[in-house]
Amino acid sequence: MYLVPARGDSRKIRFIDLHQDMLSGVSRLDGGFSMYGSNYLTGASHASAVWSSLYPHTPGSSLIGELHAHRELLGSHSSSLRLITTVADLDADDSRTGLLPHSEGFHLSSVEPDVLDSLWTEHSLRSLALTWNHETEYGYSCYDDGAAPLKPAGRQLVRALEHSPLMLDLAHLNDAGFYEALELYAPPVLVTHTFCRALTDHPRGLTDDQLRALGDHGGLIGLAFDPDFLGQGSIDEALRHVERIVSLAGEGAVSIGSDWGVVTMGELGDHEALAGLLAAVAAGYGADLAERFAFANAYDFLSAGLPVDYAV
């Protein structure tokens, strides 16, 4: 079952979230975790693991600067947060939320292997997307020309990532870049926060053909809860997206990518609502799919992709 008793608390939800703007939510909005729900880190229902996204929210922001700020976040909330580096970290009997720092479209000083290694080992970066909402030196976002190919530096980066522990996220990328990256990169890929474009006509979503391609490629797809992406952001709408992702990409491909942190959410704005969605998935499609959606698919992806130990 997806609702598992833990440490005497029967309300704990076991889940992994592929995408939250945690640093921005804490540092730029309210100085705390209140917008994640009243008991996000100290109470009943925090996530087991979260991809914690860093993005170029101001013109002067840099990846290294954001990673330093994220390290401070971890340090100042060390009783509630921890870093995930290895499979052993993932499996540790530790009730704190494990974080996987993620770059959404930041410029890298170089895509040479030693720079990628340094981002992993010294700066704790765990994954990256080639773009955020704008063109980068690597490629074009979904708001740019959908037919524009990856740039040479983008191809070089995607190839280099295949030999790096850093994971690749294709969220925000334009359609041509998406398909080119799948051709260049053999390991399973993430699309950390997205939805079905056939249900909500918005360029940030994935087409049915892209969903099938991800199913063939071992992709993991996080369903975002933003009202812009789900109509009103309701549980019923989210269920339709879950069903379509499963039907086209397979039941091993669907996961949560809430996008909590900065965006104003609709019905799916906190952990209580998430529990309602998981109950609805279980009622409609069975407890096994609810468990896959909430936890197991992301756990399997991480346990296959993370280093086993610290000797990386």
Ligand SMILES: [Zn+2]
């Ligand atoms: Zn994003």
